[in-house]
Amino acid sequence: MRGSTLRAAGLVTVVLAGxxxxxxxxxxxxxxxxxxSAAGVATTLGPRYGEQPPSTDFPxxxxxxxxxxDAAPDAAPVKPGGDGPYGALVATGxxxxxxxxxxxxxxxxxxxxxxxxxxxxxxxxxCVVGENVEAHPDLVxxxxxxxxxxxxxxxxxxINLGKRSPATIRADLLRTxxxxxxxxxxARIAYYRQPGGAWTPSVMSACADLNLTPVHWSxxxxxxxxxxxxxIEAMVRSQMGPGAIVLMHDAGGDRSGTVTALQQxxxxxxxxxxxxxxxxxxx
Ligand SMILES: [Zn+2]
Numbered sequence: 001m002r003g004s005t006l007r008a009a010g011l012v013t014v015v016l017a018g019x020x021x022x023x024x025x026x027x028x029x030x031x032x033x034x035x036x037s038a039a040g041v042a043t044t045l046g047p048r049y050g051e052q053p054p055s056t057d058f059p060x061x062x063x064x065x066x067x068x069x070d071a072a073p074d075a076a077p078v079k080p081g082g083d084g085p086y087g088a089l090v091a092t093g094x095x096x097x098x099x100x101x102x103x104x105x106x107x108x109x110x111x112x113x114x115x116x117x118x119x120x121x122x123x124x125x126x127c128v129v130g131e132n133v134e135a136h137p138d139l140v141x142x143x144x145x146x147x148x149x150x151x152x153x154x155x156x157x158x159i160n161l162g163k164r165s166p167a168t169i170r171a172d173l174l175r176t177x178x179x180x181x182x183x184x185x186x187a188r189i190a191y192y193r194q195p196g197g198a199w200t201p202s203v204m205s206a207c208a209d210l211n212l213t214p215v216h217w218s219x220x221x222x223x224x225x226x227x228x229x230x231x232i233e234a235m236v237r238s239q240m241g242p243g244a245i246v247l248m249h250d251a252g253g254d255r256s257g258t259v260t261a262l263q264q265x266x267x268x269x270x271x272x273x274x275x276x277x278x279x280x281x282x283x
Contacts, residue, residue, distance in 0.1 A: 049103050049129070049157035049195065049252045080207065084216035085199040091218060095242040097273040099124040100217065102153055102193065103224075105132050105139035106251035112259045113250045114146060120266040123147045123277040127193045127215075130155035130176035132251065137183030144184045149277040151191035152176045152212060157252075162200030169206045177210070188280040191215045215278060217247035221261070224249045229260035236265055242273065 082089035092098050099117075104110045105128055117124055126143050128150060133140050143150065154161055155172045162169070177189050192212035194203050199214065207214045221227075221235035236246060248258050269275060 080204065080214050082214070082216065084214075085197065086201060086204045086214070088194075088199055088204075088214035088216035090216045090245060091243040092245060092276065092278070093243065095274070096276040097240070097242070097244045097246065097269065098276055098278050099246045099248065100127055100151065100193070100215070100278070101125070101248050101250040102127040102252075103129055103132070103157065103249050104251035105136045105143065106255075107136055107139065109250045109255040109259065110136075110139050110143070112255075113262065114142060114148075116259065116262050116266060117148070118146060120270060122266060122270070122275045123149075124275070125149045125151055125191070125215075125278040126250070127151035127153035127191070128176075128180065129153050129157050129251070130172075130179045133176065133179040133183055140180060140183040140187070144187050147277070149191075149280045150180060150184075150187055150189050151193050151215060151278065152180070152189055153193050154195050155179075157195045159196040159198055162194060162198050162203040164202075166202050166205065169202055170209060173206055173210055173212065190280040191278055215245065217245045219244045219246040221246075221248065223255070223258045223261070224252055226254050226257050229257045229264065232257055232261035233264050236261070237268075240269070240272075244273075245278075 080087040080089070082091070084090035099122070101110075101113055101124060104126060110126075123146070126148055128140065128143075130152075140150075152173055153176070155176050158164075158172070161172055164172075173192060180187055180189055190211075190213055192203075192207050192210075193215050194200075197216055199216070204214060206212075218241075219236055219239040221232040221239070223232045232248075240246070248262070249255060250258070
């Protein structure tokens, strides 16, 4: 029965191929992410930033509500008062929750995030990258005009900025602040977030010098990896709690999953928490 033998052989081939495919997919999902610089694929949507570096590189690579064991008091010249890496903020200080959106502004995704926030009457914080601010000052004005607050996220998302000279770090942060103020002269810039969470004592010193509060996060759905809306939603739900600072991205790649997840999450979060932008009022 050559026909049935062939069919059986074909079936075995299909099953084997399926198993191999699953194993390959599983292997890929278990593999650590390559270094951010290798992860990016150029798009026409503007700069694409690698995000979090391997967590072993920096104490800030992993989110924690507890002080990092690496953040020994004598290692950090400045203790900003938070419980994150080197004292960076990882909580709002109240039961209120803060949503933060990093790496923009981006002409495709930032307006979609702004529209959703407006639809639900939620104000948030945007951690903007200087070169994107310079390219899209109108979006910075929209962010400010709609009552959101701003956070400096460096000039061009240099993950290794914290390892550079104090003068280089200071110049980078100042250049970004200047671009924000050129776009929106009335903006208050009270926060800085280090790209990749790669905090160093030098970055902390620059923040203290420039009167910027270092802000980390406590909820990280890794949306920059574009894992899909369902995964982003599940990760936010599982990590969320009172006082959380949530890290999401409105730029740096395909953020359709983030936008879809936000649409689902906003009503849920509003039912459980009061949402606030990180405050920039006088201390
Ligand atoms: Zn970033």
